[in-house]
Amino acid sequence: MSHSPGCCSHATAKLTPNRQQVLQQLERSPRPLSAYELLDRLKGEGIIWQPPTAYRALDYLVTVGLVHYLQSVQKYVACPRRGCDHYAQLLICVRCSQVQELPLPVPLLTLLQSQTAEQGFALLPQMLELKGVCAQCGAADMTTAP
């Protein structure tokens, strides 16, 4: 990643055709996709890429904040808000894999920072990946369980 066009400057992002293809695929998918799932879908549209081509487009989109990389599941998801907060929460449903993005409320961030600062730890901006069960899947449980 040798981009870093300055933080949050993605308004000026250069969306080449390759990058648009990748972004569109991710936007169409209700779930995060792995790089290879992405390659498969593009192949379904007649676009044959080697892995580096996909990874380069993904790296770029992550850098400019249009896509998030979910480290905990090694998948990529389009940023629903097209924003680029320095901190946010990503709620990952372990049932359906859907991801919901939430801002990190200030009190929560403050608490996190002060907790870690007590140990001399300087928290970096990052996405908080939280696992759980989403509203739909939780509701489904109610109707199927006795």
Next chain:
Amino acid sequence: MSHSPGCCSHATAKLTPNRQQVLQQLERSPRPLSAYELLDRLKGEGIIWQPPTAYRALDYLVTVGLVHYLQSVQKYVACPRRGCDHYAQLLICVRCSQVQELPLPVPLLTLLQSQTAEQGFALLPQMLELKGVCAQCGAADMTTAP
């Protein structure tokens, strides 16, 4: 993973020789290790394993709570407290890779749960992996930077 000897029953954990080898290696290392780094170190002691052998021991140790798997960096670290809290914070230094484990204070957990519950999201027990710069590395910056 077909273990699940009941949560937190690791007092009765069956530490076979293989599992002890893995646990000792992780305990000796100041940094988290990947499964293959672990295999290399064992090889250095004349213990030649195929990957599944290491992964099985790691899976077991993670299941009983003696080892944590750091999803964000795909590495394994011995639990310093030999405890098995359902929630905790893992502070991962991006400079030196060392990991510090902290309990998750109740107010912080409460805030997290209420925030996510507003979206109908039921948070599962998990380790919070937080990236930052640890005290030592932060102090080192002070002495080397102008």
Next chain:
DNA sequence: GCGCGTTATGTTATAACATAACATTTTGGC
């Protein structure tokens, strides 16, 4: 101690995720 089911380990092969290294093409300023 013997038979037997369970648990653990050994072994081979391969799946899944990611990048190094180098060649070629495209873009944009002059």
Next chain:
DNA sequence: GCCAAAATGTTATGTTATAACATAACGCGC
């Protein structure tokens, strides 16, 4: 048009993890 920078193409390989099946060790009732 010329050039440098950026983007893309291409080949090969590195890294992380697991499927599938074979064998060995353990523990328990008898």
